[in-house]
Amino acid sequence: MIHVELSREDPWPETDWDALATRAARAAIERTPHGELLTTPALVELSVRLTSDDEVRALNLQYRGKDKPTNVLSFPMIQPDLLDTVTQNSDAGAGGASTTGGEVLLGDIVLAQGVCAAEAVERGVSVEDHATHLMVHGVLHLLGYDHLEDADADAMEEIERQALAGLGIADPYRVRED
Template sequence: MLDVAAQAEGWPDADWEALAARAATAAVSQSPYGEWLTSPATIEIAVRLTSDDEVQTLNAQYRHKDKPTNVLSFPMIQPDLLDTVTMNTDDGEVILGDIVLAHGVCVREAEERGIGTADHAAHLIVHGTLHLLGYDHQGDAEAEVMEEMERAAMADLGLHDPYPVRED
């Protein structure tokens, strides 16, 4: 079972908790960890929707990049331990990690793409969840795998393709 808690400070009123839960569930279902959704263990993800300033502070502190970014992920479990995570829990709960989104960056990117802020936030939560699951996009092969899972998760949500092929 997946339990997602969302906290939205300074974001417009919406059911962010439900959106975050749907997005994270779609991401997990597209990964090899989809069986977690029916596991007796509870997998927990915290999503914080906050300001550009807070994200810039976190980005500077943890990634040494002194600027806001759209999404940050803070995994609590090493990728090599993910396969056994639901089998080795004492209390039936596993904290997968935290995802943090920057409001201003999210709004600007949504406007640039011609999509709603909530839809873009859903994509960023999908993206962040995949990072919590150990996926990355540093190399072309890794990026391709991650982007395909993001596309599939977004399709499951009935939302846009976050990586459309552009004809120049």
């Protein structure tokens, strides 16, 4: 069972972010080989923090050595190779501190409001749709996906396209013709 713990800080607008984050997480997970995380008896938890550019900038500097805000940061709490163990035996304690008593903590996702809003305007989409894309992207990082190599980026983007299409959101990687 998946549970998303969400916190929203100003200047993020009021909306049903909890439902949006849960749908994004489910859509991402179900399109990966880790789809069983959605039906395992274990409580599978992740957190999403919607916060300011300043907070994301500080986190980006602290953890990535980059002194600027970015759209989304992901902090995995379980090794990707241990995720299969979780779905096979939710009480096995795979990952040490990442699982306890049938609970799996996937990790944390943090989104920067100003960066997200500016990118949404640039792409001609709503902030909610762009934030959904960033949440899907962040969940995939929690599951061990990355985009450092072209082949990995292509695979990750395809999962994002499928997840977003399932949520009724247009392909964020299509080339816009204005």
